[in-house]
Amino acid sequence: MNIKPWLTISLFSAVLLAGCDLSGNKSPEFRPVEMTPRLEAAKNKALVLCSGCHGPDGIGTADMNPNLACQKKVYMVKQLNDYRNGLRGNHIPMINIARMLTGEEVDAISEWYSLQRCPIDTF
Numbered sequence: 001m002n003i004k005p006w007l008t009i010s011l012f013s014a015v016l017l018a019g020c021d022l023s024g025n026k027s028p029e030f031r032p033v034e035m036t037p038r039l040e041a042a043k044n045k046a047l048v049l050c051s052g053c054h055g056p057d058g059i060g061t062a063d064m065n066p067n068l069a070c071q072k073k074v075y076m077v078k079q080l081n082d083y084r085n086g087l088r089g090n091h092i093p094m095i096n097i098a099r100m101l102t103g104e105e106v107d108a109i110s111e112w113y114s115l116q117r118c119p120i121d122t123f
Ligand code: HEC
Pocket: 046, 049, 050, 051, 052, 053, 054, 064, 065, 066, 068, 076, 077, 079, 080, 088, 090, 091, 093, 094, 097, 098, 101, 109
């Protein structure tokens, strides 16, 4: 019997498994957030305009206020622009708030929220 294919498969599996945590207990790792003046300004603006509903760290303060922490930036920019343009027209407070932001603020605030952690026990 030729054992070479089995040896190859075994080695390949060992390499694949080496990258996995089989205990299932490892908490997810997060990129450390490098705060730039732009992100600092975005954070401050969000604390003033958004945190009442979306929380200081992006975890919604009520069941109907969505979490923004670790949301995808591109998705958030689109939603905020849709509120601004009236394409997403179902929530008047969000429309008014989104219209208070400049394009650059939409970009920077979305980026800041996307970098925030979303702990599993908040879901
Ligand atoms: C008065 C409360 C309130 C404030 C203040 C507020 N939001 Fe919201 N926001 C909501 C609610 C409620 C929704 C869900 C509305 C809907 O169904 O469209 C929402 C939706 C959103 C969404 C879409 C989320 C998704 O999953 O599609 C984004 C992005 C967002 N808000 C960003 C912001 C930002 C950025 C600010 C500050 C500049 C802000 N919000 C301020 C209440 C608020």
